[in-house]
Amino acid sequence: MDIIVLVSETVDTEEDIVIEDKGLVDHDGLTHILNPYDEYAVEEAMLLKESFGGTVTALTVGPQQSEEILRHVLALGVDQVVRIDPGERFLDAYVVATCLAQAIRKYPFDILLAGNVSIDYGSGQVGPRVAETLGIPCAVAAVNIKIEQNQAVVIRELDGRDDTLQMPLPCLITAQQGLNEPRYATLQGMIKAKKKPITTVSANDLLEGSGDLQPQITVVRQFQPAKRGETRIFSGEPDQQVQELLPLLDTNQ
Amino acid sequence: MGKKILIIAEKRQGQLKNVTLEALTAARKIASSDITVGIIGEANQGMIETLRKYGTQNVCRFAGQDLNTSNPDVAFHILLKLIETADPDIVLFGHSLMGKETVPRLASRLKMGLVSDVTKVDVNDDGIFLTRPIYSGKAYETVKPLSKKLVVTLRPNNIRAIPASRPAKAEITDLSIEAPDMRIHILRSNERNKDTVDLTEAKIIVAGGRGVQRAEGFKLLKALADRLGGAVGASRAACDAGYCDYALQIGQTGKVVTPDIYIACGISGAIQHLAGMSHSKRIIAINKDPDAPIFDVADYGFVGDLYDIIPKLVDKLSKPTTV
Ligand SMILES: Cc1cc2nc3c(=O)[nH]c(=O)nc-3n(C[C@H](O)[C@H](O)[C@H](O)COP(=O)(O)OP(=O)(O)OC[C@H]3O[C@@H](n4cnc5c(N)ncnc54)[C@H](O)[C@@H]3O)c2cc1C
Ligand SMILES: Nc1ncnc2c1ncn2[C@@H]1O[C@H](COP(=O)(O)O)[C@@H](O)[C@H]1O
Numbered sequence: 001m002d003i004i005v006l007v008s009e010t011v012d013t014e015e016d017i018v019i020e021d022k023g024l025v026d027h028d029g030l031t032h033i034l035n036p037y038d039e040y041a042v043e044e045a046m047l048l049k050e051s052f053g054g055t056v057t058a059l060t061v062g063p064q065q066s067e068e069i070l071r072h073v074l075a076l077g078v079d080q081v082v083r084i085d086p087g088e089r090f091l092d093a094y095v096v097a098t099c100l101a102q103a104i105r106k107y108p109f110d111i112l113l114a115g116n117v118s119i120d121y122g123s124g125q126v127g128p129r130v131a132e133t134l135g136i137p138c139a140v141a142a143v144n145i146k147i148e149q150n151q152a153v154v155i156r157e158l159d160g161r162d163d164t165l166q167m168p169l170p171c172l173i174t175a176q177q178g179l180n181e182p183r184y185a186t187l188q189g190m191i192k193a194k195k196k197p198i199t200t201v202s203a204n205d206l207l208e209g210s211g212d213l214q215p216q217i218t219v220v221r222q223f224q225p226a227k228r229g230e231t232r233i234f235s236g237e238p239d240q241q242v243q244e245l246l247p248l249l250d251t252n253q
Numbered sequence: 254m255g256k257k258i259l260i261i262a263e264k265r266q267g268q269l270k271n272v273t274l275e276a277l278t279a280a281r282k283i284a285s286s287d288i289t290v291g292i293i294g295e296a297n298q299g300m301i302e303t304l305r306k307y308g309t310q311n312v313c314r315f316a317g318q319d320l321n322t323s324n325p326d327v328a329f330h331i332l333l334k335l336i337e338t339a340d341p342d343i344v345l346f347g348h349s350l351m352g353k354e355t356v357p358r359l360a361s362r363l364k365m366g367l368v369s370d371v372t373k374v375d376v377n378d379d380g381i382f383l384t385r386p387i388y389s390g391k392a393y394e395t396v397k398p399l400s401k402k403l404v405v406t407l408r409p410n411n412i413r414a415i416p417a418s419r420p421a422k423a424e425i426t427d428l429s430i431e432a433p434d435m436r437i438h439i440l441r442s443n444e445r446n447k448d449t450v451d452l453t454e455a456k457i458i459v460a461g462g463r464g465v466q467r468a469e470g471f472k473l474l475k476a477l478a479d480r481l482g483g484a485v486g487a488s489r490a491a492c493d494a495g496y497c498d499y500a501l502q503i504g505q506t507g508k509v510v511t512p513d514i515y516i517a518c519g520i521s522g523a524i525q526h527l528a529g530m531s532h533s534k535r536i537i538a539i540n541k542d543p544d545a546p547i548f549d550v551a552d553y554g555f556v557g558d559l560y561d562i563i564p565k566l567v568d569k570l571s572k573p574t575t576v
Contacts, residue, residue: 014524025387025388092366093357094366119388119389120387123367124369125369127357132361141353159353162445163443164439164441165324165325178499178506216400217399218397219395219396222392222394223392223393223395225386225392228552229552233548233555234553234554235556238558238562239565241562242562245562245566248553249566
């Protein structure tokens, strides 16, 4: 079974976000990590490979820096990794999905896995957009995946309901927390990963002949939320606290 | 500016969800006329009346057809039909099941730009500006569409729903669709959150964390929520511990909520939890540990044992109030 997993880098959840003068997030010195949902996607890809054999290929669209996450997924056991270099393009979900779909056409696959959403610009668009561009069925927010007789049976958990969906391969599935317990990279894995190649292809080459690719969205500015006021801390006897709490429970105040 | 707008209505227990009225309010800001609402499934007189009040010119509905939109293929084909009928410049959705699952596919098919999880819509001479949280709510961004046609999903409870100054016609068109060619089949469905108040739309949320320590504790939180006309939510740790169903989870992997009042009980305030609630209008935290990070975002903090405070509160509020 050949599996492609879409991975993206994101800013570490614990980082403080600072806006620079031009009104955009300042990325200097921020730690980047593999998007946490992509960890589930990579783990599921490894589990499927372990059950069915085949290869796992990870794709990302991003600048050179995103090779760090490709090294990381190599260390987790992914067979080959590809970085699509976007050049100067602004990466909205449409541009990313178009580049990915174009690249995927060059690799045979049975299943495509992605994260449910990225935790930085979190819109959850890329997976379903890629599926639609390739004309394959798609299920989002999977917490369980079983492959039986060329069909994927997926439990997707979204908005307080869970449904069990069945669809034929090839298909795309996005991973929700709970799908599995991602493994850690072993020292051995990390050493091996250092020696493996990272394939780079340029978006320009991929898109040649398919017309100019323009983003559908532009960012006007980024900004910090309004500061919340000081926290008023109450303490003391429970009875007194309850008295102080009561008036705060009125939505009209 | 004369934009044509299509809003896909959402319902819960026979009523329109608030997010649909919020979308209508936003739509009137963008185009004061030419607003169509698409309703999937039953559309009763009360709903039509409400749509009229909020400035809906046209209503498209599927009369008498049993359409299971929890199948993404069915949802997709219905939405294509609605868009083909209304021919909108802009389509507005709530950022819920359909907004997350089917809308990105739809935007891709129709070559429309899609801005997801929007909390604010502004319109001026330069066009439409959409504001949305990024980095788990640690920042915001304002974006502008470059595509001719646009889809927007709205985060509930962020735009204040206001009726139109004059009611509109809400003229009804009945549509029907052929059973679509389906690649996806639903084998089983399980609707888990049957609470009367929808968590994403609740004005008051009483949320419990690992500090609640046991499943019975959630009954206590429910008693408080009922007294306040609110809903119960939870942290991931509380769900993991089996104190409550995952349907109640709030945060990055759960629901994102923006209630008027959020009462965090025994929740430490991990960044993944804050991602789901930090924009609540008033945050009240009850926690034993004065150094818990939840106090950094709380407007009011109560340092103490929730089991000392909440039963007393429930007692004091013993007569149910609707707020
Ligand atoms: C990828 C990823 C996604 C995640 N998504 C989510 C998510 O969507 N939502 C989410 O919530 N978490 C999520 N988490 C988990 C998150 O990191 C925290 O582990 C979780 O939020 C902690 O829950 P908690 O505050 O209930 O528990 P704890 O951190 O254990 O806090 C319990 C608190 O209760 C207090 N307490 C104990 N007893 C009492 C008492 N009797 N009275 C008052 N206070 C008391 C303690 O002082 C403590 O502060 C995610 C994690 C990851 C890695
Ligand atoms: N630049 C990218 N390269 C490869 N995959 C991506 C990229 N951006 C997003 N994805 C995939 O799409 C998922 C959802 O991302 P998003 O649509 O940005 O919320 C991620 O978890 C990844 O699996």
